[in-house]
Amino acid sequence: MHPEIAVRDARAEDAEAFVRAYEVAWDAMACPLVGKTLADLASLESRLESFRSGLDRSSDDARILVAERDAAIVGIATSVRDGESCELRSLYVVPGAWGTGVARRLSEAALDAMRERGAAQACSGCSKPTAEPGGSTNAKAGR
Numbered sequence: 001m002h003p004e005i006a007v008r009d010a011r012a013e014d015a016e017a018f019v020r021a022y023e024v025a026w027d028a029m030a031c032p033l034v035g036k037t038l039a040d041l042a043s044l045e046s047r048l049e050s051f052r053s054g055l056d057r058s059s060d061d062a063r064i065l066v067a068e069r070d071a072a073i074v075g076i077a078t079s080v081r082d083g084e085s086c087e088l089r090s091l092y093v094v095p096g097a098w099g100t101g102v103a104r105r106l107s108e109a110a111l112d113a114m115r116e117r118g119a120a121q122a123c124s125g126c127s128k129p130t131a132e133p134g135g136s137t138n139a140k141a142g143r
Helices: 012-034 044-057 102-116
Strands: 006-009 062-069 072-082 085-093 121-124
Touching: 006 102, 012 044, 012 062, 012 072, 012 085, 044 062, 062 102, 072 102, 085 102, 102 121
Parallel strands: 085 121
Antiparallel strands: 006 062, 062 072, 072 085
16 A cells, blocks of 8 residues: 655745655656756756746646645646647656556646636546556546
8 A cells, every 4th residue: 555645835944855756757757858857958056946836826727736735846847728628748757656546636726727717628648657656647537
């Protein structure tokens, strides 16, 4: 049994933990594809500023969510609603939490928030279908 996962809106005090979780997840997924780490592409300071400015722009129609397990951020998701449609813009889970339901919980929470605001359809993309434990969240959701 996996420890409990809590999903909530990101807060300003999450900045460094959010950016670090994003980096670990991105590096595990994208570094093998692009040959560079996230730190190679953008400084920690610029990523912290990007998080803070995104948080300033969040609203009921643009959400930034985190998943926590044992008080650590293990996943992040962003979603935006535009009229009756919404987009799950990002969904990253740290490798240690792959296969534990974190991606499913985050995507459900993000889409539920947009549905509550009137979205009737959603789209998302997947950079790399995963063959890791738990498989692709998009495949499991029938996307």
